[in-house]
Amino acid sequence: MMAKIAVVFWSGSGNTEAMANAVVEGVKKGGAEAELIRVGDFSADRIADYDGVLMGCPACGTEELDETEFEPFFAEAEGKLAGVKVGLFGSYGWGGGMFMETWTERTQEAGANMVADGVTCENEPDDDALARCRDLGAAMAKAVG
Numbered sequence: 001m002m003a004k005i006a007v008v009f010w011s012g013s014g015n016t017e018a019m020a021n022a023v024v025e026g027v028k029k030g031g032a033e034a035e036l037i038r039v040g041d042f043s044a045d046r047i048a049d050y051d052g053v054l055m056g057c058p059a060c061g062t063e064e065l066d067e068t069e070f071e072p073f074f075a076e077a078e079g080k081l082a083g084v085k086v087g088l089f090g091s092y093g094w095g096g097g098m099f100m101e102t103w104t105e106r107t108q109e110a111g112a113n114m115v116a117d118g119v120t121c122e123n124e125p126d127d128d129a130l131a132r133c134r135d136l137g138a139a140m141a142k143a144v145g
């Protein structure tokens with residue numbers, strides 16, 4: 001059976017959503033199945049149903065995750081990520097992607113196996129950023145393949 005990857009994201013103005021679409025492309029190109037899911041339609045309990053989870057959220061607050069939906073999800077997910085193959089991505093506006101460092105630390109402390117470095121880009125992803133998102137998806141497909 002084909003490996004199945006959840007691509008779970010939150011996006012306020014569409015930039016991280018555009019990244020998520022490219023991540024999905026990369027997973028599929030890499031030969032795995034990808035399900036694109038808004039975080040509001042997902043729950044941490046479902047992580048175990050997938051071979052890997054790719055998570056997307058932009059920089060919010062002050063270098064934080066979205067506090068309305070993504071942070072509550074991720075706080076619960078931290079208890080369920082041990083040994084799980086994970087990749088992170090998200091857009092930022094002015095902080096240079098600093099939020100990704102904290103998020104990566106939390107993910108590693110939760111015991112997840114990160115399949116690649118987190119992918120960030122400033123505002124709307126350009127061609128280079130979209131290519132890096134596809135690479136992230138492909139790295140996940142390879143890790144579960």
Ligand SMILES: Cc1cc2nc3c(=O)[nH]c(=O)nc-3n(C[C@H](O)[C@H](O)[C@H](O)COP(=O)(O)O)c2cc1C
Nearest residue numbers: 011012013014015016058060063091092093094095
């Ligand atoms: C309320 C709010 C808080 C933000 N906080 C940060 C921040 O701390 N650091 C940063 O680099 N960008 C910050 N941004 C900018 C967003 O991360 C940026 O616009 C991003 O492209 C939004 O992605 P999205 O279209 O997926 O929502 C903030 C934006 C909003 C609306």
